[in-house]
Amino acid sequence: MKKLHRRVRDRVTGFVNDWSIPRQIAGQSVMSKAAESAQSRSLRPRLEQADRVGTSICPFCAVGCAQLVYAKDGRPLHIEGDPRSPVNQGTLCPKGAGTLGLLLSEKRINQVLYRAPYAKNWETRPLDWAMQRIAERVKQTRDETFVENLPDGTPVNHTLGIASLGGATLDNEENYLIKKLFGGGLGLVNIENQARI
Numbered sequence: 191m192k193k194l195h196r197r198v199r200d201r202v203t204g205f206v207n208d209w210s211i212p213r214q215i216a217g218q219s220v221m222s223k224a225a226e227s228a229q230s231r232s233l234r235p236r237l238e239q240a241d242r243v244g245t246s247i248c249p250f251c252a253v254g255c256a257q258l259v260y261a262k263d264g265r266p267l268h269i270e271g272d273p274r275s276p277v278n279q280g281t282l283c284p285k286g287a288g289t290l291g292l293l294l295s296e297k298r299i300n301q302v303l304y305r306a307p308y309a310k311n312w313e314t315r316p317l318d319w320a321m322q323r324i325a326e327r328v329k330q331t332r333d334e335t336f337v338e339n340l341p342d343g344t345p346v347n348h349t350l351g352i353a354s355l356g357g358a359t360l361d362n363e364e365n366y367l368i369k370k371l372f373g374g375g376l377g378l379v380n381i382e383n384q385a386r387i
């Protein structure tokens with residue numbers, strides 16, 4: 191019996207001694223020591239520098255995961271999932287986890303680019319000019335293509351000359367307004383949205 195007790199005790203002691211988690215917690219693990227260096231000991235979490243945190247929604251898809259945006263001096267330095275959200279509960283998929291890169295990328299286009307018909311090159315234009323131009327083109331196209339009645343007299347009050355394709359990040363409220371303005375207001379029939387969940 192004593193022999194059995196000793197064997198059980200040795201097994202338990204050996205297991206605890208060999209198991210890496212308690213050894214790492216005690217700072218005794220060979221591996222954790224091997225991974226340490228003067229540089230790794232001096233590293234600090236990025237969030238430590240943040241002086242503000244705001245909330246946002248991931249811009250990539252219609253799941254609409256909530257995000258926390260940490261910033262210093264008005265510049266975002268870290269984005270992670272918001273644990274208060276019932277949608278994502280603090281998680282982000284790899285795309286959402288890369289949102290900071292989207293915000294800060296040097297390749298990001300922040301100006302309106304316009305390529306005239308048959309032109310080879312893009313020109314930079316003011317946003318107001320682009321909005322005005324879009325409004326004029328929509329009005330002109332609707333005026334030219336609006337149909338009140340079909341040849342057999344059936345009333346349709348629609349235009350087939352304009353279509354709307356929404357992006358994946360449009361939410362319910364934005365899609366509702368698009369449908370109201372484009373469908374009921376302008377008479378568009380072709381209204382689609384990229385999002386498919």
Ligand code: SF4
Binds near residue numbers: 252253278
């Ligand atoms: S792209 Fe990923 S993180 Fe962003 S909303 Fe969709 S599922 Fe969430």
